[in-house]
Amino acid sequence: MDGEKGTAAGANARNTPLCPAGHLPLKGGDWLGSPASEKSDKEAYEHVASENTSESPILGSNGTRDSISPLEGEMAGRPEGGGQLQAPRRKSNRRLFRTPSHLLHALTHAMEAEELADRNGLLQGLDPRAKVAGAMLMVIAATMLHSLIGLALLFGFAVLLALASQIPLMRLLKQVWLGVLAFTGVIALPSPFLVPGKVVATLPVLDWTVSEQGLRSAGFLIGRAETAATFAALLVLTTSWPHVMKAMRALGVPVAVVAVLGMTHRYIFVLMTTAAQMMEARRARQLGPLKAADQRRLIAGSAGVLMSKTLAIAGDVHMAMIARGYRGEIRLIDDFQFRARDGVSLLLALLVPATIFWMQR
Amino acid sequence: MNDPVFALTDIDYDYRDQPALAGLSLTVQSGERIALIGPNGSGKSTLLRLLSGLTFAASGRAEAFGAPLTEARFEDEQAHYAFRRRVGLVFQNPDIQLFNPTVFDEIAFGPLQLGWDKPRIRLAIEQQLERFELTHLKDRAPHRLSGGEKKRVALASVLVTEPDVLLLDEPTAALDPQSRDKLVHFLAGHLGEGRTVITATHDLDILTAISTRSVVMAGGHVVGDGPVHDILHDTDLLRRARLTHAHVHHHANGSPHAHHHVHALDRDGHVHG
Numbered sequence: 044m045d046g047e048k049g050t051a052a053g054a055n056a057r058n059t060p061l062c063p064a065g066h067l068p069l070k071g072g073d074w075l076g077s078p079a080s081e082k083s084d085k086e087a088y089e090h091v092a093s094e095n096t097s098e099s100p101i102l103g104s105n106g107t108r109d110s111i112s113p114l115e116g117e118m119a120g121r122p123e124g125g126g127q128l129q130a131p132r133r134k135s136n137r138r139l140f141r142t143p144s145h146l147l148h149a150l151t152h153a154m155e156a157e158e159l160a161d162r163n164g165l166l167q168g169l170d171p172r173a174k175v176a177g178a179m180l181m182v183i184a185a186t187m188l189h190s191l192i193g194l195a196l197l198f199g200f201a202v203l204l205a206l207a208s209q210i211p212l213m214r215l216l217k218q219v220w221l222g223v224l225a226f227t228g229v230i231a232l233p234s235p236f237l238v239p240g241k242v243v244a245t246l247p248v249l250d251w252t253v254s255e256q257g258l259r260s261a262g263f264l265i266g267r268a269e270t271a272a273t274f275a276a277l278l279v280l281t282t283s284w285p286h287v288m289k290a291m292r293a294l295g296v297p298v299a300v301v302a303v304l305g306m307t308h309r310y311i312f313v314l315m316t317t318a319a320q321m322m323e324a325r326r327a328r329q330l331g332p333l334k335a336a337d338q339r340r341l342i343a344g345s346a347g348v349l350m351s352k353t354l355a356i357a358g359d360v361h362m363a364m365i366a367r368g369y370r371g372e373i374r375l376i377d378d379f380q381f382r383a384r385d386g387v388s389l390l391l392a393l394l395v396p397a398t399i400f401w402m403q404r
Numbered sequence: 405m406n407d408p409v410f411a412l413t414d415i416d417y418d419y420r421d422q423p424a425l426a427g428l429s430l431t432v433q434s435g436e437r438i439a440l441i442g443p444n445g446s447g448k449s450t451l452l453r454l455l456s457g458l459t460f461a462a463s464g465r466a467e468a469f470g471a472p473l474t475e476a477r478f479e480d481e482q483a484h485y486a487f488r489r490r491v492g493l494v495f496q497n498p499d500i501q502l503f504n505p506t507v508f509d510e511i512a513f514g515p516l517q518l519g520w521d522k523p524r525i526r527l528a529i530e531q532q533l534e535r536f537e538l539t540h541l542k543d544r545a546p547h548r549l550s551g552g553e554k555k556r557v558a559l560a561s562v563l564v565t566e567p568d569v570l571l572l573d574e575p576t577a578a579l580d581p582q583s584r585d586k587l588v589h590f591l592a593g594h595l596g597e598g599r600t601v602i603t604a605t606h607d608l609d610i611l612t613a614i615s616t617r618s619v620v621m622a623g624g625h626v627v628g629d630g631p632v633h634d635i636l637h638d639t640d641l642l643r644r645a646r647l648t649h650a651h652v653h654h655h656a657n658g659s660p661h662a663h664h665h666v667h668a669l670d671r672d673g674h675v676h677g
Contacts, residue, residue, distance in 0.1 A: 285505030285506045376525060
C-alpha cells in the first residue's frame with residue numbers, strides 16, 4: 044500500500060469500503076471488526092499501537108474501522124479501485140529483510156545478469172577463457188598504472204567495452220561505481236589531509252590543509268578500484284557463472300575451489316527460495332505486528348531452521364553424487380571453442396599491461 | 405525365469421531410531437517393471453536407497469547381481485564403479501539431483517565419474533539431449549527450469565550411462581498434468597528396453613502404463629505383491645494400505661454414490677476399478 048501513497052488510486056483504496064462480491068450491502072455499509080462501540084475499538088487500537096508502534100491490522104491508519112461493504116445502493120464487488128484491506132504499514136526498516144520479495148528480488152537480479160550474458164555483444168561473443176584471462180590482465184594493468192590520465196583512459200576503455208557489449212551504464216553505476224566509490228572513498232578520505240606535500244587548499248573552519256600528493260593518492264586508490272571492479276563486472280555480466288567457473292578450471296584453478304564455488308552458486312538459489320517461502324508462510328499466519336524482540340527471536344529461529352534444511356540438502360546432494368559414481372574427485376568437461384578472435388582479444392589484453400610496463404620502466 | 409537382480413531377505417533398517425524397513429523380503433528379476441506403492445512413511449524411498457547402495461541394511465541379507473550389497477563392497481573402487489554403472493537412481497526432488505551448473509554438465513557428470521573418454525561422453529550427451537527434447541536447454545542452469553524440464557534432465561542424467569536397473573522415486577510428484585503425461589510417455593515408451601525399472605509412487609493412475617508388477621508396502625515391509633491389474637482390483641488391500649479413499653462421484657448415466665476405488669490410465673484409456 045505504501046506504493047499507492049499520495050496517488051488517486053491509493054486514496055480510493057483507502058477510502059472506498061470493501062465489499063465481497065455477491066454481498067448485499069447494508070445501509071451505512073459493513074465494516075471490519077466488531078460493530079461494538081467506537082470507544083472500545085479505539086481502546087483496542089491504542090492497546091495494540093502502544094505495544095507494537097505500528098498500525099492495527101483491524102483499524103485504519105487514522106484509527107477508524109475499515110469498511111467491508113459500501114453503503115446501501117452502491118455496487119458490490121471492488122468498485123472504483125477500492126475495497127482493499129489496509130495492510131499494516133511498517134514503520135521499522137531495521138529488519139534484515141523487510142519482505143520475502145527482497146529475497147526474490149535478489150534472484151531476479153541474478154537472472155537479469157544471465158540475460159545480459161545471453162545478449163549479442165562484443166564480450167559475449169568471446170571464449171570465456173579469453174575473457175577471464177583478459178579481465179585479470181586488465182586488473183593487473185590498472186594496478187600497475189602510475190598515471191591518472193592513463194588510469195582514466197583505461198577506465199574509458201572499460202566503458203567502451205560495456206557499451207559494445209550492451210551493458211547498461213546505469214547498471215554499472217548502481218552496482219559497481221557507487222558501491223566502490225562509497226567503500227574506497229571512506230578509505231581514501233583522510234589521504235588528502237594526512238599525506239604531506241604541496242598545499243593546494245585549506246579547509247575554512249577546520250583549517251586543515253589539502254595536499255596535491257594526498258589528492259593524487261586518493262585519486263589513484265579510487266581510480267584503480269573503480270577500473271578493476273568495472274573489468275571484473277564486465278566479465279561476470281557478459282559470461283554465465285558456470286562458464287566463468289569452467290574457464291577458471293581450464294586456467295588451472297584447483298578443482299576443489301571451482302566445485303565449491305559451483306555448488307554455492309547452485310544452492311544459494313534453492314536456499315533463498317526456501318527462505319522466501321518460510322518468510323511468506325510466517326507472514327500469512329501472522330495476525331498482527333510483532334514486537335522487535337519477537338521479530339528477532341523469529342528471525343533467529345528461522346535461521347536455525349534454514350541451517351538444518353541446508354545440512355539436510357547437503358547430505359542428500361552428497362548421496363545424489365555418490366549414486367552417480369562420485370568418489371571424492373570432481374571431474375568437469377568443457378565445451379569451449381577457442382577461435383581466432385579470442386586469440387586476438389587475448390593478445391590485445393596482454394599488450395595493455397606490457398605497454399604500461401614498458402612505458403613506466 | 406531370469407537371474408534375480410536384487411534378492412532381499414528379512415531386511416531391517418532404522419532411520420533416526422525409527423524402523424524404516426522391518427522384515428522386508430523382495431526378489432526382483434531382470435527386466436521386470438515394478439511399481440512400489442504405499443502410503444507416506446511406508447519405506448519406499450528407503451528401499452530405493454538401499455537398492456542403489458546408498459544405505460545398508462542393519463540386519464538381514466541383501467544381494468545385488470548375485471553379490472552381497474554391503475558397505476564393505478563399495479570400498480573397492482572397481483566394485484563401486486561396476487555397481488554405479490549398472491544401477492541408476494532418480495531422486496524425488498530434482499533440486500537435490502541436479503547439482504551441476506548447467507544441463508550439459510549435469511548429464512556429463514555420471515560418465516565423467518565413470519571414466520568415459522570425452523568423445524564418447526559428448527556423443528552420449530547429445531543423444532540424451534535429443535531423446536528428452538532438451539537440446540535447447542543444454543546451457544541453462546537447472547534451477548531456472550520448470551518442474552517437468554527438471555525431471556527430464558534428472559532422467560537424462562541417469563540414463564546417459566545406460567544402467568541395467570533404473571530406480572525412480574516419485575517421478576510424477578509435483579508435476580502439472582501435461583508434464584506428468586509427458587513423463588509417463590517417456591517412462592512407458594523409452595524405458596521398456598529390457599531394463600529393470602522400479603518406480604516408487606503414490607500415483608495409482610500411472611501404474612498400468614509404467615509397470616507390470618506392483619509391490620504394496622506398509623510399515624516398512626511388503627503387504628502385497630502381484631500383477632498390477634490384480635493389485636488395482638484388490639480394494640481391500642489398497643484400503644488397508646491407505647492408498648484409496650471413498651468420495652462421492654457418479655458414472656455416466658448413474659446416480660451419485662461413494663465407494664473406495666482407483667482411477668488408472670493404461671494404453672487403452674481410463675479404467676475405473
